Amino acid sequence: MQFIRWTSPILLLVAAAPLLAQTYLDDAVERTRKAFNVPGIAVAVVKDGKVVVAKGYGVRKLGEAAPVTPRTLFGIASNTKIFTAAALAMLVDEGKLAWDDRVVDRLPGFQMSDPYVTREMRIRDLLCHRSGLGLGAGDLMFFPGTDLTDADIIYRLRFVPLATSFRSTYAYDNILYTVAGAVIKQVSGKAWAPFIQERFFAPLGMGDSKTSIKDVRPGDDVIAPHAKVGDQLQAMAHSPLDNSAPAGAIVASAEDMAKWVLALLAKGALPNGKRLYSERQAKVLWTPLVLRPAGDPPALLAEAKSHFITYAMGEEVRDYRGQLKVSHTGGLQGMVSEVTMLPEHKLGVVVLTNQESGAAFQAITRTVLDHYLNAPPKDWVAAYAELDKQRQTETKASLAQAEGLRVAKSAPALPLAAYAGRYRDPWYGDVVIDAKDGQLSIRFTHSPALTGTLEHWQYDTFVARWKDRSLDADAYVTFSLTPMGKIGQVRMEAVSPSTDFSFDFQDLVMSPVAAGVPAY
Numbered sequence: 186m187q188f189i190r191w192t193s194p195i196l197l198l199v200a201a202a203p204l205l206a207q208t209y210l211d212d213a214v215e216r217t218r219k220a221f222n223v224p225g226i227a228v229a230v231v232k233d234g235k236v237v238v239a240k241g242y243g244v245r246k247l248g249e250a251a252p253v254t255p256r257t258l259f260g261i262a263s264n265t266k267i268f269t270a271a272a273l274a275m276l277v278d279e280g281k282l283a284w285d286d287r288v289v290d291r292l293p294g295f296q297m298s299d300p301y302v303t304r305e306m307r308i309r310d311l312l313c314h315r316s317g318l319g320l321g322a323g324d325l326m327f328f329p330g331t332d333l334t335d336a337d338i339i340y341r342l343r344f345v346p347l348a349t350s351f352r353s354t355y356a357y358d359n360i361l362y363t364v365a366g367a368v369i370k371q372v373s374g375k376a377w378a379p380f381i382q383e384r385f386f387a388p389l390g391m392g393d394s395k396t397s398i399k400d401v402r403p404g405d406d407v408i409a410p411h412a413k414v415g416d417q418l419q420a421m422a423h424s425p426l427d428n429s430a431p432a433g434a435i436v437a438s439a440e441d442m443a444k445w446v447l448a449l450l451a452k453g454a455l456p457n458g459k460r461l462y463s464e465r466q467a468k469v470l471w472t473p474l475v476l477r478p479a480g481d482p483p484a485l486l487a488e489a490k491s492h493f494i495t496y497a498m499g500e501e502v503r504d505y506r507g508q509l510k511v512s513h514t515g516g517l518q519g520m521v522s523e524v525t526m527l528p529e530h531k532l533g534v535v536v537l538t539n540q541e542s543g544a545a546f547q548a549i550t551r552t553v554l555d556h557y558l559n560a561p562p563k564d565w566v567a568a569y570a571e572l573d574k575q576r577q578t579e580t581k582a583s584l585a586q587a588e589g590l591r592v593a594k595s596a597p598a599l600p601l602a603a604y605a606g607r608y609r610d611p612w613y614g615d616v617v618i619d620a621k622d623g624q625l626s627i628r629f630t631h632s633p634a635l636t637g638t639l640e641h642w643q644y645d646t647f648v649a650r651w652k653d654r655s656l657d658a659d660a661y662v663t664f665s666l667t668p669m670g671k672i673g674q675v676r677m678e679a680v681s682p683s684t685d686f687s688f689d690f691q692d693l694v695m696s697p698v699a700a701g702v703p704a705y
Contacts, residue, residue, distance in 0.1 A: 225253035227439035246409035259537035262515025270499030274466035296343035312498040319348030324687035344611035359432040366431030410519020412655035446533035544569035608695035
């Protein structure tokens, strides 16, 4: 495969800030691009209230010459969440909202699957992943792209099962940020997108940023997402996230994100003396609300050990080499990112990529942090590359083990045609299974990308092989029979341990739908 190497000549250096040598950063980023096969990366570093670096590396799309620049747009995914949290902080400052307001009092139609949680859920609970929902619960309603609206998703939330008791456990979710966006609209009278544009992008001068990939126009400086299909990297189309926009829809450049990080580090203060939100609310936003397990990292990353890991509102708060670190990552199909701050050092690092390698942004971020902390030398690129190889080996071993346990000569209990039909999950909706020419196919009715074939695995379990092989989300589909030999229930789970958690197939509980029942 031809891999085009290109380094942007655009570099912003501010003499008043501690110097981050161009060659030092360039070497780290270019080694990272090679090690993890990332076509394009943009990096911004801010220190002591100044932009030290804003630079693009590589190309926007594999096989094309257009370079990544400081103004190239990337999807920042879940780095959107702190914008949503800060928007609510603004409304608290204005006296229009309180963090401990009950959500149901602001949105009378709001409902969780448990009446107690519905009644007790507060505004701050929407933002800190302690609701009792499981990891990524409900994400299939918007990822990969669906035709459900945000109102549909909020309504169907009442059918998403809880995995733990309320406020007892951390489990990352996206769906409650959609609810948070609805609260912003109800309280301010302005929908989430124009609120973000007017209250953040405009005063910060984030002139390139968008609240939806749909707002990008032909000819704009924007990356193409990339994902592996087999061993080959391929460019992909963007997938809008408008129905869960408050959780991850912002599209921004390194240059614009530097302005945002400067405001975060300044506790909401702007260079012109005005404020986005009060210093009091800045403290609230970064106050930990839920603990996360803080086990030992892999031996290759021993220096990154954290003594505590917490989540506040739209940000993770932990320690790094004895320093307070506030950060978040973001992942969409074909692009991942990280925004990291060491508040006590007035240091911020933004890494945007157009590939799906989290190891890439982590290697760059830790390289920059260590530079400013004068930490002992550590080759983070090599460490993450070796860890990446280990994890790939573990994934292959897991798949091989499953294959070894398979009873390949077993047969389905029923003729293939008997498995065909419309099946319904209470929160996702309808999934259609068809039988034609001795082959079963599966189609998620709200998700165009989730269309594929069903290959027999063993007994009454099949494997959904999606036509879009970039998804890396093949799933077991298991049919349970009633005592009368009819299909009573269908369950699913991901085949590979590397499948993104947003493919929450395991939460689906599908039952046959009788003929003539309207689609859902």
